[in-house]
Amino acid sequence: xAINRKAYTMVQLRKAGQALLVLALLIMILFPIFWLGRISLxxxxxxxxxxxxxxxxxxDVSLEAYRIAFTEHDTLKYLFNSLFIVLCATTxxxxxxxxxxxVITKYEFKGRTAVMTxxxxxxxxPWIVYILPLFTFAAQVNWLDKHGFMIFLYGVSGxxxxxxxxxxxxxxxxxxxxxxxKIDGANDLVILIRIIIPAVKNVLFALFLIRFIWAYNDLLxxxxxxxxxxxxxxxxxxxxxxxxxxxxxRMAAGGVIAITPIVLLVIVFQKYIETGLTGRTFK
Amino acid sequence: xxxxxxxxLLWFPLLLFVAAxxxxxxxxxxxxxxxxxxxxxxxxxxxxxxxxxxFWGSLGFTFFFAFVVVGLMTTLGLLFGVFIxxxxxxQNLVKSSMLIPWAIxxxxxxxxxxxxxxxxxxxxxxxxxxxxxxDKPVVWLADPGNAKFAIIxxxxxxxxxxxTLLFLVARQGISGELYEEAKVSGATxxxxxxxxxxxLLRPTILYVGIINMIFSLHEFDQVYALTKGGPGxxxxxxxxxxxxxxxLFGNYEIAIAQSILWSIFIGTLAVIIFVPGQLRSLxxxxx
Numbered sequence: 369x370a371i372n373r374k375a376y377t378m379v380q381l382r383k384a385g386q387a388l389l390v391l392a393l394l395i396m397i398l399f400p401i402f403w404l405g406r407i408s409l410x411x412x413x414x415x416x417x418x419x420x421x422x423x424x425x426x427x428d429v430s431l432e433a434y435r436i437a438f439t440e441h442d443t444l445k446y447l448f449n450s451l452f453i454v455l456c457a458t459t460x461x462x463x464x465x466x467x468x469x470x471v472i473t474k475y476e477f478k479g480r481t482a483v484m485t486x487x488x489x490x491x492x493x494p495w496i497v498y499i500l501p502l503f504t505f506a507a508q509v510n511w512l513d514k515h516g517f518m519i520f521l522y523g524v525s526g527x528x529x530x531x532x533x534x535x536x537x538x539x540x541x542x543x544x545x546x547x548x549x550k551i552d553g554a555n556d557l558v559i560l561i562r563i564i565i566p567a568v569k570n571v572l573f574a575l576f577l578i579r580f581i582w583a584y585n586d587l588l589x590x591x592x593x594x595x596x597x598x599x600x601x602x603x604x605x606x607x608x609x610x611x612x613x614x615x616x617x618r619m620a621a622g623g624v625i626a627i628t629p630i631v632l633l634v635i636v637f638q639k640y641i642e643t644g645l646t647g648r649t650f651k
Numbered sequence: 652x653x654x655x656x657x658x659x660l661l662w663f664p665l666l667l668f669v670a671a672x673x674x675x676x677x678x679x680x681x682x683x684x685x686x687x688x689x690x691x692x693x694x695x696x697x698x699x700x701x702x703x704x705x706f707w708g709s710l711g712f713t714f715f716f717a718f719v720v721v722g723l724m725t726t727l728g729l730l731f732g733v734f735i736x737x738x739x740x741x742q743n744l745v746k747s748s749m750l751i752p753w754a755i756x757x758x759x760x761x762x763x764x765x766x767x768x769x770x771x772x773x774x775x776x777x778x779x780x781x782x783x784x785x786d787k788p789v790v791w792l793a794d795p796g797n798a799k800f801a802i803i804x805x806x807x808x809x810x811x812x813x814x815t816l817l818f819l820v821a822r823q824g825i826s827g828e829l830y831e832e833a834k835v836s837g838a839t840x841x842x843x844x845x846x847x848x849x850x851l852l853r854p855t856i857l858y859v860g861i862i863n864m865i866f867s868l869h870e871f872d873q874v875y876a877l878t879k880g881g882p883g884x885x886x887x888x889x890x891x892x893x894x895x896x897x898x899l900f901g902n903y904e905i906a907i908a909q910s911i912l913w914s915i916f917i918g919t920l921a922v923i924i925f926v927p928g929q930l931r932s933l934x935x936x937x938x
Contacts, residue, residue, distance in 0.1 A: 383740060390741035397748050397812065401755070403774065404763050420777040464664035471661040473933075475652050481930065483665065488929050490668065492921035494869040496890035497910040498672050500897045501679035524671045527664060535933070556656040585756035587872040588890070592898060602758045606876060609762075616766045623759035634754045638747045641754070645813070646820040 401631070408433050408620035415616045433621035437608060443625060446604040449515070450584055451629060453600065456519045458580045461526030462572060467560055468527065469534035474546060490528035499592055506593065515598045518590070522583045530579055537571050537647070538564075574644025577637055581630055601626045676914065683908040696908040705884050706909060709892035710916070716803060716888060717867035723807050725860050728814025733848060735815065736822045746819060749812035757809070761876025764805045768792050795885035798878055802886050806873055814859040821855040822848065861925065868917060889913050 406423065407415060414428035437443050471477075472484060502521075503512075511517040541564065549559050565572065590600035605622030609615060634641060686692045700706050735745055767773050768791035776788040791801045825848065833843050849856075871890035874880060880887035880895060887895070893913065897906030 386740045393745050467660040488926045496893050497914040500907050501675035524667050527668050581754050587758045619762045623762045627755040627759050630754050634750045
């Protein structure tokens with residue numbers, strides 16, 4: 369009995385120790401987001417104090433930063449622009465990616481290796497190198513600050529990486545199903561839309577979420593090509609700080625507003641995102 | 652496959668990409684050979700870029716940044732992943748919260764960086780003083796060395812969880828029998844890590860390394876939001892340098908010559924390191 373109790377205590381102790389470790393990890397992972405929220409809810413004056421406390425004093429809690437964000441800036445419009453542009457663009461990216469991945473993995477054709485090389489090459493080339501010529505061109509044809517141009521840019525720029533992500537799933541896709549449909553007289557577009565996309569819809573949705581998150585988070589295109597009508601949320605929050613002061617609460621409120629849609633998406637669809645991220649490894 | 656569908660499904664989207672990105676890049680090559688008023692000046696712009704210390708400095712920092720970030724994200728990710736795999740309580744809770752810092756934007760993260768690294772009011776200095784590592788506030792973002800450290804550390808802090816998640820999932824896929832057998836023959840935990848876990852995680856290690864490498868060589872967002880490349884040029888990545896020259900200072904020709912050179916450097920690396928292995932796996936997958 370005595371030994372049993374001792375063993376039991378040991379197990380309990382180990383469990384408690386593990387629970388502490390889990391708590392430490394969770395704090396490490398989530399503290400930055402907590403801190404962003406905490407600063408955003410504090411009066412500017414109270415932040416500029418050398419005594420840093422975990423929570424603001426009762427009298428220092430303030431929604432002023434959010435009031436400014438939503439009244440002095442068109443924050444809702446910027447959020448809407450971002451979500452609308454990225455939603456349309458991601459649909460475009462994923463449809464084209466899956467379609468290219470399908471043709472490349474299931475058909476031998478002239479120039480296949482060249483196409484593949486071009487796609488892999490484009491995955492690695494930094495986006496910055498296209499920015500200046502694109503800007504010159506867009507300025508000449510008056511496409512700057514247009515929703516349509518942004519949808520086009522984010523839509524098409526997702527193609528190389530997501531074709532590469534989609535390829536293993538297409539490789540695994542049973543060729544017999546495609547051949548069967550062919551015998552029934554279906555063409556390749558019908559096969560893609562009626563057979564392949566429904567069969568891989570979970571994977572497709574997972575990749576959709578990842579591309580959505582990355583495009584929504586991007587600063588380079590949104591900063592360069594949108595300023596007013598089509599202005600997106602990431603460049604907008606950089607301006608909450610103002611030119612001559614460093615109002616931390618406003619900057620933090622901007623951060624909170626910008627990340628909220630993504631955090632919600634992650635909480636709701638975490639299982640999909642996890643599959644999408646872990647599905648593509650090297651064989 | 653019929654020509655019509657080949658065009659719709661393959662060539663049309665590829666043409667869109669070529670029109671949107673490859674053509675502007677060729678257009679850029681033309682522009683880089685001209686001066687401000689459009690006169691042909693040959694390689695003059697390239698000569699001024701290649702003799703510019705600041706350009707080489709930004710390339711140097713980009714590679715330094717990328718190697719440190721990739722090295723640490725892979726190593727720490729692997730250790731965290733293996734460690735979290737051993738937790739019996741709360742494993743799923745940790746696993747699902749890891750996605751949150753990974754998913755939020757580097758722009759917001761950079762703004763948060765400005766707040767936490769503030770000399771007098773930031774929590775980083777406060778915590779370091781509380782645990783006694785420093786006795787007076789450190790200047791983070793206005794000091795070249797410290798700013799480099801801050802930008803690298805905060806990038807790793809945010810995105811180490813991507814690798815952690817991939818390693819955790821890959822580790823969970825390794826059969827427990829292997830470890831039991833090893834244990835029966837008297838192998839230590841460290842032996843198992845080096846001779847079972849790491850060899851079997853090799854594909855994941857490569858994948859995490861390459862993805863992180865590609866993204867860190869593109870680094871722009873966090874630098875722009877946190878330091879704008881400063882103080883001086885200390886934290887200027889290649890992308891930041893090109894953006895500054897081209898969009899902020901109006902040195903358009905210089906910036907475009909830098910863009911072309913930068914794409915040649917990265918493209919060469921890609922062709923040597925990344926493309927051959929991927930082509931091979933495509934061919935093997937089709938057998």
